Amino acid sequence: MTRILMTAALILSAGSAMAMTTHADLTGPARAEAERIVxxxxxxxxxxxxxxxxxxxxxxxxxxxxxxIRALLN
Incomplete structure (x- = not known):
């Protein structure tokens, strides 16, 4: 039982750490427009x-x- 709880705790902590470091992407049209401007x-x-x-x-x-946009990227 302890092993199951420890495994669950490790999985949850790894998942929350990943969620904190994920990056977002601009959609295709928004990225194209932003790259045209900058x-x-x-x-x-x-x-x-x-x-x-x-x-x-x-x-x-x-x-x-x-x-x-340049100010946001710096």
């Missing part, structure tokens, strides 16, 4: 917050989108 930007390994912020910037009407 051609040298590194859009790999973005956090969920960065993806959400970039998608919000892309859906907005702001004329300064490139600077805002």
């Amino acid at each position: 051609p040298n930007g590194d859009f790999d390994n973005l956090t969920s917050a960065q993806v959400n912020a970039i998608e919000n910037i892309l859906s907005g009407e702001d004329s300064n989108r490139g600077a805002e």
